Amino acid sequence: MxxxxxxxxxxxxxxxxxxxxxxxxxxxxxxxxxxxxxxxxLETNVFCLNIIGQIEGHLVMPPQNKTTKYEHVIPQIIAVEQNPKIEGMIVVLNTVGGDVEAGLAIAEMIATMSKPTVSVVLGGGHSIGVPIAVAADTSFIAETATMTIHPVRLTGLVIGVPQTFEYLEKMQDRVVRFVAEHSDISEEKFRELMFRTGELARDIGTNVIGRDAVEYGLIDKVGGISDALAELNTRIEARKKGALLQ
Structure with a gap:
């Protein structure tokens, strides 16, 4: 049984x-x-936004590419802006660049946030990563980090008509204008770096390293994560005091 x-x-x-x-x-x-x-x-009042690898825009990248998808980043930025528990955002960049319009969309959203933002370039912040880096209230770059500044280009099938080149020129103007408005570099100096010959093998442009980026006025300060977080916390406290005074 x-x-x-x-x-x-x-x-x-x-x-x-x-x-x-x-x-x-x-x-x-x-x-x-x-x-x-x-x-x-850790419960924190700071949100960390990572811009890693290649910025993926309207075209899906191959699966072996490390990408940051802009359709994932945009809702995160909106959530940070709306969440009362989040008081500031740090943007960590190590990117080779990518889709120009997607990168500009991310940069414009960061630049128009009401909450304090700080960016830090670690490793590299190349191509369209430059506008994203300068979009924050204060930007940092590590001693060994680099930023490649070069003209806008298209990949794939290109129709060889004047309108195509006009479109490229206008897109390039948008990038130059945005960078100049959100950093201390002038449009003339940025264009000079963009079209410089002889410095990059097989290409035109400039590779800017650490302190050089600060000397050009492109990035605000040389520093790492601790410096960026200290600056962000200072801005958060200043914002709180400003709200109390009002």
């Missing part, structure tokens, strides 16, 4: 609960994505 209820009870107890399954899945996900199980978590 078998004790059927006891067997069913043991089977039920052996099954993991939904909460245990959820924790297990989170652990596996963290291990796959970050290579570690314990992910640092």
């Amino acid at each position: 078998t004790n059927q209820p006891n067997e069913e009870k043991e089977k039920t107890e052996a099954r993991p609960s939904e909460e245990e399954l959820k924790k297990k899945n989170e652990t596996v996900h963290a291990l796959q994505q970050l290579g570690q199980i314990n992910v640092p978590q």
